[in-house]
Amino acid sequence: MLMQHYLTSLFEPKSVAVIGASDREKSVGNIIFKNILHSRYRGQVYAVNPQHELIQGQPAYKSVERIGGRIDLAIIATRPQTVPRIMEQCGRCGVRNTIVIASGFSEAGSSGAALERKVVEIAHTYNVRVLGPNCLGIIRPDIGLNATFTKVSAEPGDLALVAQSGAMCSAVLDWAETSRIGFSSVISLGVTVDVDFGEILDYLIYDDKTRYILMYVEGIRNARRFMSALRSAARIKPIILLKAGRHELGAQAAVAHSGMAAVPDAVFDAALRRTGAVRVQNIGQLFYAAKALSSKFHPRGDRLAIVTNGGGPGAVAADRAGDLGIPLASL
Template sequence: MGPHFLSRIFTPRSVAVIGASERPNALGTLVFSNLIDAGFNGELYPINPKHENVQGRKAYPDVEAIGRPVDMVVVATPARTVPGILRHCGEHGVKGAVVLSAGFSEGGRVGKRLEQEVMEIAKEYDLRLLGPNCLGIMRPSRGMNATFSNNRAQPGNLALVSQSGAICTGILDWAESQEIGFSAVVSMGDASDVDFGEVLDYLALDRETRSILVYVEGVRNARRFMSGLRAAARMKPVIVIKSGRHAEGSRAAMSHTGALVGADDVFDAALERAGAVRAMTIQQLFSAARILSSGYKIEGNRLAIVT
């Protein structure tokens, strides 16, 4: 069996950050700094046509100028520039992209048209895309922190997959105080291309991952979601929390990531059928994370509960 088709995003050997800079608090500055600080163990290239060097590294005007294969690009430029950037990357063999930029389906009619253009380009070049409008991805054991978060996850065996970047940072803040580590932290954002089902399919086979936490705002491809969830839950504990249980939450999810949120009782039944466990609150999700990361396994009738 060959490598999983998402290996280009989860285990890239080379990463180019498009929009890398030294401007304080800019997305490109933060994500490039995070990759350096985390000790990324592959080739790292800053892309910025306005600079010869960025954060002590030789800068390139575009991917073509690197002259070597690039597995993944992280795009941290305005939404309007993304289609042209991805087309150029596709023409030069890039197969994985993480798009941090906002302003797509969550931004109304113009954003939806822009997202459709991006998806057509990605499909044309077989370029798989995480995001847009996402925090990014972390693989702590591999020294990869391709996010603009101030958090730095410790290595562990717990995977976190979240549509909300704020939930990612909140859980990472809490996990740091609890000394809980992660095999992967994946911010899905608008999930225009790579979706929950495909990420769960990857994590089901990932040797570094023993259990999975999932925060869902909405599901775009129900069939693929159920397939990935079922595959993962058969092999590892999967804990899922969903926003939009009530009308107000559904409206918030739609404005946040453009997510379509289905009926809550249908979602409940789907999780039960797949074999996943549902958490109803963030506190329950934290509790599940603590239990799953502890390494304890209950066997037989040896569990006592005091309440």
């Protein structure tokens, strides 16, 4: 019998509780619960809301502790001030993993940082893993799970998207829908108070649904674990990475969003080159890389042929190939 990765119950849960599930249109809890119901998730799904007995036609429980059965994943879609109490409830009833959707933690200043420390302390006390906060959620098309509050889902495929920004996930999903590109996983990390890039990369190495990995990075909490996991993953599966904060103003914006100190770009770039991952500079290049990978085309050599109906564009392309150190084929 094959050993399961320790994050399997997070990304392949057999039961999901949505805490804060709602009938209120356009609320986060409403959209997440509706997405799970409509995505044909094959596991058990529970609504938790102390104010209602039915949510979207499904029985609603007063708290996660009232459910009674095993919960692999609890999605907490409530205000940040309620999260410590809910995390305590999750810990007491044996919930293994949580996704905290709300913002308002370390990225929001000192009071938010104190609230974040309290949540993490409670989670560690009960050995509950936390994805987020300030995240979009996750999508696993192979098990029919869309646990996000985006209105665009993902088709099955072999690309994994791992991003700190929920908006970036949404942008990629919007583009992928029109380009008919599928995903094995869409994982929004948010502030990464617990589960981080390193652990997710470690999981994706062993995920047989994933052949390629796309990443959007703003800040790194555990640089040693990140670099080790990135190096290991890039040896097995191609990784395309977009990092925000190449310049000072971009770095300030990334810090304000993720709540983490920026890494000097020259340092990050030099370290990345040693891992074997490929860095792109903008979302357009990320889209093109995703499209190339999804085409299943694998070049056999390292030379490039340029086919053009105009000499000028061909010369410009040849110059760019020279900039990148790409040899041209002799036809």
